[in-house]
Each structure stands twice: as C-alpha cells, then as structure tokens.
Amino acid sequence: MLLPSSHRSKPPLSKPIMESHSGDSLLIDSHSLDSSRYSLVGADLRFSSDLEEKLKKHNLDTHLPTLLIAECVLVYMTPQQSANLLKWAASTFPVAMFINYEQVNMTDRFGQIMIENLQRRQCNLAGVEVCRSLDSQKERLLLNGWETAHAIDMMKVYSFLPQADVKRIEGLEFLDEKELFEQLMQHYCICWASKDSSNLGILVFPENFYGS
Numbered sequence: 001m002l003l004p005s006s007h008r009s010k011p012p013l014s015k016p017i018m019e020s021h022s023g024d025s026l027l028i029d030s031h032s033l034d035s036s037r038y039s040l041v042g043a044d045l046r047f048s049s050d051l052e053e054k055l056k057k058h059n060l061d062t063h064l065p066t067l068l069i070a071e072c073v074l075v076y077m078t079p080q081q082s083a084n085l086l087k088w089a090a091s092t093f094p095v096a097m098f099i100n101y102e103q104v105n106m107t108d109r110f111g112q113i114m115i116e117n118l119q120r121r122q123c124n125l126a127g128v129e130v131c132r133s134l135d136s137q138k139e140r141l142l143l144n145g146w147e148t149a150h151a152i153d154m155m156k157v158y159s160f161l162p163q164a165d166v167k168r169i170e171g172l173e174f175l176d177e178k179e180l181f182e183q184l185m186q187h188y189c190i191c192w193a194s195k196d197s198s199n200l201g202i203l204v205f206p207e208n209f210y211g212s
C-alpha cells in the first residue's frame, strides 16, 4: 500500500490532490491522508483487523459497492496471509469486486529466473506458490469467499487492444526485444473476482468472457 508520505514527496501525486482540495479540510500525517472526499491509509495488509479499524476511522461504508485493487502486493505475503486478506474482504463487503495484478506461470524457466533475480536483491516472494498458473490464481479467490473469478495473462490483454493502435505505437517506438516482451507479459496476469449479495448485476459477464 502506498503511504501518504510517498504522495507528499512526489509532486505528480500530491499536486492534483492539493489542487482538487483547495478550500476543503485536508489532514495529512505520515500514515494517512484524510479529507471529505478522499482518504489514503497506510497499513500492513497481513493484519486485516488493524486495516479494518483504520478504514472505519476514515468513514469507510462497507455496505456500498466497493472495488478493491491489489497491484503486485499479495505475492509478498504467504499464501495463508493473502488468503486471510481475501477472506476478510469477501466477508466485509457484501457487494464488491477484487482486481489483482501480479505474477503468473512462475514455475517455468523464465519464472524461476525472475524469482532468482529478485532474491539476489533480497526481495523474497513469499506468496509465489499461488502464482503457479491462472488456475491457481482463480482458485485462491474462489476458495476465499469470492463468487466468481477470472484470470488472463497480459499477453492476452495485449491481444485485445485495438490492433490499429498497437501497430501505430509499435511503429513509433521500435520494439527490438519482442520475444522478451512477450515472455514478460506471459508472466503477469490480471484476475478479477466479485460477489454480489444484493444482485446489483456486477457478476454478469458474457459466457466464456475472454475465454477465461
């Protein structure tokens, strides 16, 4: 989770917040940022009760439809810790969607090299076991309280982009390492899960949506 102190020290992040809140009360300390319209809270995601307490202090209404996004964060927790977080989210928000972007296909040679490179930089991926495959990613969501789960790798996402735009942009910036780019894209995925106890319709995806 990005701490408010990072926002303060990075003008591209802090400037729009300051500008859009001129005239509003805006409280910032090293672990949180609070205003009537926007809050940022730093928390250790391994401890969901602390997280919930902090979010409630910032007036989170768990009954509103909620979108939760994790970007390369769950992989730093053990499978048990990320399962607990997902279970907490599924039981706390009656209508919600969880989007997770992180590594996948990590048991092949390329994945192993990614892990070794990170370990050499003292970066341990404690939860990499869940990043075995798209199925293991979906399974974690389904086993922890989410009603639907989908997962696709980023190469597939790339193939869904409008091809005319892809060709135009590839023409602007020549991609000389296409094979490496494709391998990298096959080792990251986007997963989305939902639950909809009020039947608002957020679970409705066409049959075989994106083949996932």
Ligand SMILES: C[S@@+](CC[C@H](N)C(=O)[O-])C[C@H]1O[C@@H](n2cnc3c(N)ncnc32)[C@H](O)[C@@H]1O
Pocket: 001, 002, 043, 044, 045, 046, 070, 071, 072, 073, 076, 077
């Ligand atoms: C590869 S970065 C991804 C950045 C992330 N998408 C963001 O917006 O800050 C991994 C991030 O995971 C965070 N992280 C790792 N373990 C965490 C935990 N137990 N609780 C909260 N954040 C954690 C690290 O602080 C780091 O910022």
